[in-house]
Amino acid sequence: MQTDLEIAKQASLKPLSEVADQLGLTPDDYDYYGSPYVAKLRLDVLDRLQGRPAAKYIDISAMTPTPLGEGKSTTTVGLGQAMKHINKRALVTLRQPSMGPTFGIKGGAAGGGYAQVVPMDVFNLHLTGDIHAVAAANNLLAAMIDNKLMRGNPLNIDPDTITWRRVVDMNDRVLRQIVIGLGGKENGIPRETGFDIAVASEVMAILALSTSLQDLRERLGRIVIGYTHDREPVTADQIGAAGAMTVLMQEALRPTLMQTLENTPVLVHAGPFANIAHGNSSILADMIGSRCADYLITESGFGADIGAEKFFNIKCRYSGLKPDAAVLVVTIRALKLHSGNYRVRPGRPIPPEMLEENLADVEAGAVNMVRHIQTMRKHGVTPVVAINRFEADTDAEIALVKRIAEENGAYGAVEARHFAEGGVGAVELAEMVVAACDEESEFRFLYDLDQPLTTKIETIAREVYGAADVSYEPLAESQLKRYERSGFGHLPICMAKTHLSLSHDPSLKGAPSGFTLPIREVRASVGAGFIYPIVGSMSTMPGLAAHPAAEQIDIDENGEIVGLF
Incomplete structure (x- = not known):
């Protein structure tokens, strides 16, 4: 064929x-x-x-x-x-x-x-070029956050609470965990951060869930990038980035x-x-x-x-x-x-x-x-x-x-x-x-939004994945408490989990049960409108295989693309 x-x-x-x-x-x-x-x-x-x-x-x-x-x-x-x-x-x-x-x-x-x-x-x-627009808007916000830190930190942002990461639309594992701001004062404040793949950006989720240009603008403004030293959320609107991000995302x-x-x-x-x-x-x-x-x-x-x-x-x-x-x-x-x-x-x-x-x-x-x-x-x-x-x-x-x-x-x-x-x-x-x-639909949601975040997470884990229990790393526990305290507890849940198993472990096939689902970290995608638990060792930046498909893709003597599937 x-x-x-x-x-x-x-x-x-x-x-x-x-x-x-x-x-x-x-x-x-x-x-x-x-x-x-x-x-x-x-x-x-x-x-x-x-x-x-x-x-x-x-x-x-x-x-x-x-x-x-x-x-x-x-x-x-x-x-x-x-x-x-x-x-x-x-x-x-x-x-x-x-x-x-x-x-x-x-x-x-x-x-x-x-x-x-x-x-x-x-x-x-x-x-x-929609994904490139997402990356540009995402990275504009990242640049403006670090600019605020370097310019005297007028918003009193606690750098250790910043969850906003840069993105690129490529599988590039070496960017998963990096240190930025090295090389002196003019290069910014050193801190540990990383890259996600562009489609995992909250900006992409906002694009998918917006219902109008005005809704897009409001959601981008509500993005929470971290917290102040007084434990108050800091938004993209406070950074001053949301308007320009909307302009980048308009098309x-x-x-x-x-x-x-x-x-x-x-x-x-x-x-x-x-x-x-x-x-x-x-x-x-x-x-x-x-x-x-x-x-x-x-x-x-x-x-x-x-x-x-x-x-x-x-x-x-x-x-x-x-x-x-x-x-x-x-x-x-x-x-x-x-x-x-x-x-x-x-x-x-x-x-x-x-x-x-x-x-x-x-x-x-x-x-x-x-x-x-x-x-x-x-x-x-x-x-x-x-x-x-x-x-x-x-x-x-x-x-x-x-x-x-x-x-x-x-x-x-x-x-x-x-x-x-x-x-x-x-x-x-x-x-x-x-x-x-033609049959009558009886569609319903799996959980109610007014339930605590942990109840919603555990409902998905038990009812969909087959887990017996859920465990939370100390970081995840503190993040969930912070989000509840900040008024984000009413949001639905968007789990980051391996696609190769119903559980957190890709090697567990079939319909596993009785396992404990580990939550390593939890992010708040407030602009998109969901809480984002990261399960087990799940990475938000994929890596390349030993022989990636890119090795086969080329242009022939007639200028035609070859090797693309």
């Missing part, structure tokens, strides 16, 4: 005006942005669309993935394409990919095979319009990484999209324990939108991995024995799928299980997964072949999702 890039280059793209026509948008509603196949929507379109009926709202999540991913973005795109084959108008909303994984090991986020967003090279490389607030290989409209907005960030596309894209189609299909990062949990308890709280249905993507290879009998390493071939039929291992690993089904049902959403079929999967294995899913509360389960066949390969999935949307 051809590579994703080769397939994408052969795409028959429609003029973006025709794609916009499908959404009822006019040329006055968007501006082309560096390519005839990429445009930024104008935000005033939302007012014009308010009278239209709302679309059915569908979230795509997954079981706990292998390090190689299980095709969740591909399924999201494939389902969007399949809707056209059953005469339904669909719109897909996706996150903009970070260049960290693009040049690292996982790859991009455009989907794959015959279920992709195109142009895929543009999609995966900078796109409209980034506009969702980007693109299309799939089969010309289904796509809105791309906000960043990825549900393990160390919010991990969902923007509220604005969904608010606009919900008035432009019959079915709005969005995607939450990684497994339902992190991406979908945050979609339900953070994104839906702030948007007011309620899901009508959900899809849980599973693969036979991931189910086998969760039997505990195999080991998969990033960048290395799947062990040959995982490609052989083994019903016992599929059944043993299915406990992971069942836990994710239960998580969705706890939020009042009954998922459709999409079995993303690979060539080595057998009919007996597929039948076993269907039976287990249906016996454990799924609305239904169906195999999907969109990677190899495009939209037509996901028609059965689309029909089942449409039927699920």
Whole structure:
């Protein structure tokens, strides 16, 4: 089979005006942005669309993935394409990919095979520069904080309480922990700090959760960067940075319009990484999209324990939108991995024995799928299980997964072949999702906002991860007390946790239970509107593998990109 890039280059793209026509948008509603196949929507379109009926709202999540991913973005795109084959108008909303994984090991986020967003090279490389705008706004605030310290510290900031870090959109582990301000007075006040990857910035979370330009400005102003020596919070507004940050973010607030290989409209907005960030596309894209189609299909990062949990308890709280249905993507290879009998390493071939039929291992690993089904049902959403079929999967294995899913509360389960066949390969999935949307929704949040922060953290740990208890490092305990004292106890929770296990330990597969979840540190993303516990050894700056994907990416003699997936 051809590579994703080769397939994408052969795409028959429609003029973006025709794609916009499908959404009822006019040329006055968007501006082309560096390519005839990429445009930024104008935000005033939302007012014009308010009278239209709302679309059915569908979230795509997954079981706990292998390090190689299980095709969740591909399924999201494939389902969007399949809707056209059953005469339904669909719109897909996706996150903009970070260049960290693009040049690292996982790859991009455009989907794959015959279920992709195109142009895929543009999609995966900078796109409209939104992530760079996030980094610029984030780092402007960081620079102004250190400038205040050097200029006599008029705000009486305690340097030891500063939690605001610089960011860069690359996997660069040597920046995780650094000392700045060395070399004399003119270079600032020395202190220990570090870098996060740009998409883990609170500014990115604010972009994803803002509902208007004014809301963006207010949220940026509420960012808490640290505390005074008198234990009072210090905000970006007090630093004097929020106005300029808003100016830098103004264009980034506009969702980007693109299309799939089969010309289904796509809105791309906000960043990825549900393990160390919010991990969902923007509220604005969904608010606009919900008035432009019959079915709005969005995607939450990684497994339902992190991406979908945050979609339900953070994104839906702030948007007011309620899901009508959900899809849980599973693969036979991931189910086998969760039997505990195999080991998969990033960048290395799947062990040959995982490609052989083994019903016992599929059944043993299915406990992971069942836990994710239960998580969705706890939020009042009954998922459709999409079995993303690979060539080595057998009919007996597929039948076993269907039976287990249906016996454990799924609305239904169906195999999907969109990677190899495009939209037509996901028609059965689309029909089942449409039927699920017609059922009455009983959506609910997992916890109440007026509960103490520790109660909310422990509810997620027990009800979603399967933990027996939660432990807090002394630093985390003191931070939680400070946030409660500062009036931030009403905020929802955004956990930073490995995506490779339901627990904090990537080696614990299946559906572990009885463990104690360790909270190392807790940050307050007050502007975004959540509290951010960091679980175990989780890092907010990824590193590169021994042979990162960047080694294969180049330009050929014709100036064409090669080696990009």
